[in-house]
Each structure stands twice: as structure tokens, then as C-alpha cells.
Amino acid sequence: MTTAVDTCVLIDVFQGVGEHAVPSAEALSRARQEGALIICELAYAELAAFAEDQAVLDGLLAELDLQVVELGRDAAFAAGLMFAAYRRSGGERRAIVADFVIAAHAQHHAQRLLTRDRGFAREWFANLEVLTVGEEAS
Secondary structure, rough: EEEEEEEHHHHHHHOOOOOOOHHHHHHHHHHHHHOOEEEEEHHHHHOOOOOOOHHHHHHHHOOOOEOOOOOOHHHHHHHHHHHHHHHHHOOOOOOOHHHHHHHHHHHHHOEEEEEEEOOOHHHHHHOOOOEEOOOOOO
């Protein structure tokens, strides 16, 4: 089973501090035992802000056996449509298009999304299994 991983989970793991570090690392480890781990280029860009350089980031991803899978136009378009529908329905500005891109990427390229704080994904991506750190075992 392929699991797309949200940026927040990887930041928790890479930084290794804070209340979410251990639960995120455990959830990521369980997901890896069940299959492949992937991220999209947007998540890669978000992670770049936390890396010394590209070689370090690529090394961290390699250690996790985590692959960067291209988003593709279909997933990008779906993200835009969902974001537009979200905003039309009165969705708060706290959710940004990047959140929708990561969820749409998961919907198109994985069977599920591992995240920490994206409750909107369950509502807006009904066909996507969403695993929330701390809840994924339930």
C-alpha cells in the first residue's frame, strides 16, 4: 500500500523535537512497513526550508526510502477545483492551496495520506483514506 506523507509529519521526524516528533516517527514507521512512502514536489519544496542543502534533504528522504512522485496535471487540476469549491463554501483562509495539492497528489498517486493536522482532507477528498498521526492505528 502506498502512503503519501504530509510535510508536517516529515518536519516532526526531521526536527525530532516537540510533542509530535515521536508519534509522527512511529506513524511513519508503521506506514513504511505496509508499503511505499511518497511525497509530491510541493512537499519537497516545503521540506527544503528545513534542510542545509539539497544533498542533505535527499539523504534524509533516502534513509526513509521515501520517493518524490510528480504531481501531474490531473492531480494539480483536481486540487484547484477542490480548493475553489472549499472557498466558495465559506472555507476559512487557514487552509491554503498547498494543503489541497498534497491531498490531491495522495488521491491520485497513493491509497492514503498520512498527516497530522488536515481534518479538511476527510471532507474534501472523500475517496482518500486519511491517517492522522495518533489515530492511524484505530
